[in-house]
Amino acid sequence: MPARSSTRSAGRSSTGRSTAVEVFKFGGASLADAAAVRHAIDLILAPRPTRVVNVVSALAGVTDALLAIATAAREGDVKAVDVAVDRLHARHVAVGNEVLPNIRARTALQRELDEAFDELRMLAHGVASLRELTPRTRDFLVARGEQLSARIVVAGLVSRKAKAQYVEAAEIIQTDGVFGNAFPDLAATDRLVRARLRPLVRRKVIPVIPGFVGGGEGGALVTLGRGGSDLTATVLGRSLKAERITLWKDVPGLMTTDPRLVPTARIVPQLNVREAAELAYYGAKVLHPRALIPLTRVRVPVFVRPFADPEAPGTEISVRHTLQRYPVKALSIVRSQALITVTGNGMLGVPGIAARTFAALQQAGISVTLISQASSEHSICLCVPSERGRDAKIALERAFALELSRRELEGMDAQTGMATLAVVGLGMAGSPGIASRMFTSLSRAGVNIVAIAQGSSELNISVVIAERDAEAAARAVHDEFQLDKIGGGGVRRDDRLDVVLLGVGQIGRELLRMLPRSRRRVRPTVVGLIDRSGFVFEPDGLSPRQLASAVALKSAGKPLASLAHARKASASEAVQWIATHALARPVLVDVTADDTLPAIRKALAADMDIVLANKKPLSAPRAEVAALRALAKQHGARILHETTVGAGLPVMDSYAKLVETGDKVLRVEGCTSGTLGFLLTEIGKGRPFSDALRDAMARGYTEPDPRDDLSGMDVARKALILARLIGFDGDLTDVTVESLVPEAYRHMPVAKFKATLADQDKLWASRQAAAVKQGRALRYVLRATPRKVVVGLQAVPLSHPLAGLRGTDNQIVFTTKRYKEHPLVITGPGAGPAVTAAGVLNDILQLTPA
Ligand SMILES: NC(=O)C1=CN([C@@H]2O[C@H](COP(=O)(O)OP(=O)(O)OC[C@H]3O[C@@H](n4cnc5c(N)ncnc54)[C@H](OP(=O)(O)O)[C@@H]3O)[C@@H](O)[C@H]2O)C=CC1
Numbered sequence: 001m002p003a004r005s006s007t008r009s010a011g012r013s014s015t016g017r018s019t020a021v022e023v024f025k026f027g028g029a030s031l032a033d034a035a036a037v038r039h040a041i042d043l044i045l046a047p048r049p050t051r052v053v054n055v056v057s058a059l060a061g062v063t064d065a066l067l068a069i070a071t072a073a074r075e076g077d078v079k080a081v082d083v084a085v086d087r088l089h090a091r092h093v094a095v096g097n098e099v100l101p102n103i104r105a106r107t108a109l110q111r112e113l114d115e116a117f118d119e120l121r122m123l124a125h126g127v128a129s130l131r132e133l134t135p136r137t138r139d140f141l142v143a144r145g146e147q148l149s150a151r152i153v154v155a156g157l158v159s160r161k162a163k164a165q166y167v168e169a170a171e172i173i174q175t176d177g178v179f180g181n182a183f184p185d186l187a188a189t190d191r192l193v194r195a196r197l198r199p200l201v202r203r204k205v206i207p208v209i210p211g212f213v214g215g216g217e218g219g220a221l222v223t224l225g226r227g228g229s230d231l232t233a234t235v236l237g238r239s240l241k242a243e244r245i246t247l248w249k250d251v252p253g254l255m256t257t258d259p260r261l262v263p264t265a266r267i268v269p270q271l272n273v274r275e276a277a278e279l280a281y282y283g284a285k286v287l288h289p290r291a292l293i294p295l296t297r298v299r300v301p302v303f304v305r306p307f308a309d310p311e312a313p314g315t316e317i318s319v320r321h322t323l324q325r326y327p328v329k330a331l332s333i334v335r336s337q338a339l340i341t342v343t344g345n346g347m348l349g350v351p352g353i354a355a356r357t358f359a360a361l362q363q364a365g366i367s368v369t370l371i372s373q374a375s376s377e378h379s380i381c382l383c384v385p386s387e388r389g390r391d392a393k394i395a396l397e398r399a400f401a402l403e404l405s406r407r408e409l410e411g412m413d414a415q416t417g418m419a420t421l422a423v424v425g426l427g428m429a430g431s432p433g434i435a436s437r438m439f440t441s442l443s444r445a446g447v448n449i450v451a452i453a454q455g456s457s458e459l460n461i462s463v464v465i466a467e468r469d470a471e472a473a474a475r476a477v478h479d480e481f482q483l484d485k486i487g488g489g490g491v492r493r494d495d496r497l498d499v500v501l502l503g504v505g506q507i508g509r510e511l512l513r514m515l516p517r518s519r520r521r522v523r524p525t526v527v528g529l530i531d532r533s534g535f536v537f538e539p540d541g542l543s544p545r546q547l548a549s550a551v552a553l554k555s556a557g558k559p560l561a562s563l564a565h566a567r568k569a570s571a572s573e574a575v576q577w578i579a580t581h582a583l584a585r586p587v588l589v590d591v592t593a594d595d596t597l598p599a600i601r602k603a604l605a606a607d608m609d610i611v612l613a614n615k616k617p618l619s620a621p622r623a624e625v626a627a628l629r630a631l632a633k634q635h636g637a638r639i640l641h642e643t644t645v646g647a648g649l650p651v652m653d654s655y656a657k658l659v660e661t662g663d664k665v666l667r668v669e670g671c672t673s674g675t676l677g678f679l680l681t682e683i684g685k686g687r688p689f690s691d692a693l694r695d696a697m698a699r700g701y702t703e704p705d706p707r708d709d710l711s712g713m714d715v716a717r718k719a720l721i722l723a724r725l726i727g728f729d730g731d732l733t734d735v736t737v738e739s740l741v742p743e744a745y746r747h748m749p750v751a752k753f754k755a756t757l758a759d760q761d762k763l764w765a766s767r768q769a770a771a772v773k774q775g776r777a778l779r780y781v782l783r784a785t786p787r788k789v790v791v792g793l794q795a796v797p798l799s800h801p802l803a804g805l806r807g808t809d810n811q812i813v814f815t816t817k818r819y820k821e822h823p824l825v826i827t828g829p830g831a832g833p834a835v836t837a838a839g840v841l842n843d844i845l846q847l848t849p850a
């Protein structure tokens with residue numbers, strides 16, 4: 001993920017400098033083997049502006065193995081205990097040996113592991129002798145998994161010369177002491193973290209802490225229950241006032257729904273903490289809602305990111321509410337539910353029926369996943385896991401035996417084979433029509449709704465349906481709310497077109513000034529600006545003030561990354577990041593003069609349309625251009641590039657109109673360099689070359705390096721773009737180009753070239769004098785046929801149409817089957833920010849709905 005250039009302080013070091021911290025948590029499924037541990041170490045040691053505090057889970061499968069050891073011990077099965085302990089011991093030693101490069105480090109780690117497993121074996125034997133496993137002993141045994149993986153990670157870090165230290169979780173995370181399901185005492189933990197962890201961070205030590213473990217009464221080890229290691233990370237993130245918490249997981253992020261049910265499910269780029277909690281409750285198992293409790297009042301964002309692909313941004317969970325065009329951000333399906341219905345006329349107005357219902361279920365240890373009661377009070381419906389359906393029915397029949405015997409209640413019905421489908425999103429509150437869209441889509445898919453529940457927070461609407469309908473229901477609702485677009489890509493909406501501007505130079509800035517004046521019903525919204533230093537992005541559109549300050553900054557020659565809220569990134573990283581957000585009809589506008597193919601490919605892959613003023617992407621080797629066009633086709637995206645030839649002149653447009661009506665272009669000729677046109681006109685008037693070129697640069701006619709114009713390469717690119725349209729099968733290297741830059745000036749730094757322009761005045765004056773002597777005018781001319789492309793300087797007779805061009809005028813002559821005797825001629829100014837930005841804007845507007 002591109003780094004934000006602004007950082008929040010998480011404490012003060014002894015030198016008074018701020019120490020920004022982030023917390024990493026590595027899940028067990030990620031820490032599967034030695035390669036995974038090494039990968040985690042690489043991530044920890046990657047250069048970054050923050051200091052990293054690390055929380056680790058046990059190696060994959062180790063917690064279950066430890067629980068099995070505890071159970072075998074309680075049953076007195078010493079042999080099973082020994083086999084399992086030996087197996088675990090050997091696995092940890094093997095991982096340690098693979099992670100550590102030298103014998104000394106391996107021996108030291110092995111000693112620690114031997115001691116830990118000896119103690120584990122002794123303890124398990126003790127349990128086996130007594131055949132008693134107390135919750136305290138169970139926690140002590142199970143905590144070993146995280147402790148051991150933390151030791152291995154520390155040893156690995158130290159072997160890479162890092163200053164790393166193991167920190168016992170019980171010493172910094174104080175809990176309520178409930179064995180098996182402890183919850184941190186947040187205030188006490190804050191104090192301990194301040195006293196013990198923060199000093200390490202200030203001293204640049206890398207702490208590694210076993211997750212899932214805390215301290216109970218009298219220093220007893222306790223475990224934190226489900227989602228325990230994530231909880232450790234969020235508690236520490238809170239106490240350290242971290243910049244962010246990153247949970248490295250074996251999933252790409254939180255998804256819009258289960259991709260096994262809906263193949264078009266997407267990663268949700270950002271969720272509000274409340275939405276994430278709802279999703280977690282309703283079956284998105286990636287993050288347990290308990291882990292979010294410490295963050296209720298603090299603004300530390302959590303990122304769920306894929307361990308296997310650290311460049312991918314994953315999902316941000318924070319207090320922000322972005323993606324507001326998505327009232328529903330995700331949906332969850334919980335299968336294997338039983339719908340219990342308590343019905344009867346005797347329930348009306350009788351207090352306590354609901355209380356007794358839930359009390360009976362609580363006593364039977366049954367968790368209720370959904371509740372619904374109509375205002376008629378004739379029935380209460382609730383869902384429980386299918387395997388507890390029968391128990392729930394029996395518990396309720398027992399609790400209401402009297403009412404049943406008097407027929408005040410008709411009976412208890414337990415319908416198994418059900419599923420609940422919940423849609424979740426903060427934007428549902430106060431927006432009418434969401435429930436109607438959900439129900440209509442279900443009805444269209446032929447799915448019967450058996451029960452409905454919605455809380456007054458309007459954050460979640462849940463329906464109970466038959467389990468066999470789950471897949472069809474999920475697809476229908478996912479489609480209805482366009483959730484397949486949320487992770488990037490365009491939502492087909494009539495009222496927006498989002499522009500990501502790549503390049504904020506002369507043309508980019510002129511375009512930003514012009515955009516607000518466009519006269520279409522749908523005015524393009526600029527959501528992102530990218531330059532060489534990084535980017536700024538607002539999914540709902542950069543405000544006029546933000547845009548004005550970016551324009552002012554760039555006019556002063558400063559980098560975008562120096563703006564508050566900017567992120568440092570390359571162009572393709574920026575596009576990738578931006579594309580993970582929900583954009584409407586997004587278009588990437590490339591007004592750089594660089595090789596931007598990687599960024600354009602990223603944009604196309606995210607269904608963005610492309611507008612180019614930059615000629616380089618389409619004058620790249622033909623295989624690359626063909627691949628680009630194929631990618632665009634695959635994603636239903638368009639590549640518009642009117643200004644790559646003739647700036648704002650309708651060159652591409654005219655070509656398209658010719659061929660659309662069945663004509664065939666045989667040849668293209670003309671002058672397509674505004675800079676060379678201006679230069680030759682001015683020199684013709686007797687002005688020195690150096691003076692005329694400086695003027696052309698100041699007016700914004702030239703390429704960023706004016707040698708691109710003088711060398712003929714800019715014209716060659718334009719010629720190649722035109723030639724490929726009419727069937728030329730070559731590359732830029734196949735174009736015959738005459739350079740007007742003397743050899744000695746071709747490779748020097750651009751600043752030096754600009755400083756030595758006067759050296760060439762004589763050369764240009766003599767070129768001009770020779771032409772005048774012949775009664776001719778100098779023009780830089782292109783000629784493109786399907787077989788050959790040539791660009792170069794020509795002395796044309798004064799009677800020739802090209803001799804009449806003035807200033808930046810371009811002339812493009814299409815000889816076609818229809819326009820053979822009298823070719824089609826397009827003439828007009830072909831360079832400068834105003835005409836070029838207008839051409840780019842025209843392309844953008846073509847993509848907006850009429
Ligand atoms: N001038 C004209 O009349 C016409 C120009 N064009 C084309 O328009 C394009 C832009 O020209 P112009 O505005 O004059 O150029 P500028 O040099 O003024 O601006 C270029 C912009 O692109 C950014 N940029 C360059 N490379 C990268 C990169 N790799 N990643 C991210 N950003 C990058 C620069 O960033 P930074 O500010 O950080 O350097 C700068 O903001 C050129 O391709 C040109 O050929 C087309 C038709 C006519």
Ligand SMILES: N[C@@H](CC=O)C(=O)O
Nearest residue numbers: 673674675701702703
């Ligand atoms: N530098 C170019 C600008 C348009 O492509 C030119 O001078 O023509």
